[in-house]
Amino acid sequence: MLKITERTGNAEKGDIDMSEFTTIETQEELDRIVKERLARQKEKYSDYDELKERVQKLEKENVDLQATIEESGQSKTEQEQHIAELEAKISGYETEKMRTRVALEYGLPIDMAGRLQGNDENALKTDAELLAGFMKAKEPKSPLKSTEPPIGDKNGWAELARNLTEGE
Template sequence: MDDFNNTNINPADAGQDAQNNQQAEPKTFTQEDIERIIAERLKREREKYKDYAELKKAAEELQKLKEAQMTEQEKLQAKLQEYERILQEKEREAKEAQIQATKVKVLTELGLPLDLAGRIFGEDEQAIRRDAETLKKLLGIASKPIGGGTNPTTTSSGMQNPWHKDTFNLTLQGKILRENPALAQKLMAEAGIK
């Protein structure tokens, strides 16, 4: 308490308070000041990287020297590794295309919309078929023939009739599942689909 009630003022401290108040005022810059500061900083940064082009050129020359020092067998080995990498990539792409084609085939056979291809999983036809059949059961799609009578499943041009009751219901169900992934995941979990 005594420290707060002490009214003795040191005259030397008064000069420091005035100096602190002057330092607390914000400093303003003119446009010329800003341009000068930016120019100085740019110059410093350019100085840091002035030898970048030379280093890049030296690295390229080093790579050429390394390649020149490689034996013919080493060069062939490097090419072989590159070809093997390309082959693996192409094999992966071919496998993905085969799986996609199998999905389309199975969905068509089961009368399911092709939009569901992204929701079907499996590495071979049996696994894809099991998954598609489970999804078909989950969606409640009957395995009876669709259409007949006055509302055929296809139009006169052979296209699928979008207004047929079962086709319309499939389209609506697919849209609902696409727009509500939480519901789709819940239904898939209930059906034991991962």
């Protein structure tokens, strides 16, 4: 916006000093003055297109970075879930190993190791003691009398000879 000042000492760029003012008498002069003013205004906003392009570029970059952040967040969540699953498997294997060891320690069959209950070794040992108490080892009973006929040294050789000649 043009300001008209009366004093010549306080004039700013683009201001019209009343002492320098001349009347516009022709259309060419008016066109020239308007062109000069438009040129000054255009010069003021000459980098507008560059700034607009830069803003668009930065907005696109921002969107891309946001997408990358979301993908990383999803990937991180998936990795954490996978780690939790693997840790659960490891814990299960360690518990099964401990059950088997305790079962063998207390003389239980390996098939009974899965029946032991408890989360720590002491609880498993307590349960194994109870199960072992119910499963006392049976001592084999000796037969009351011999079921084999007595064979002496001479009778054994004679029996062998008889068996050899039977097939002929």
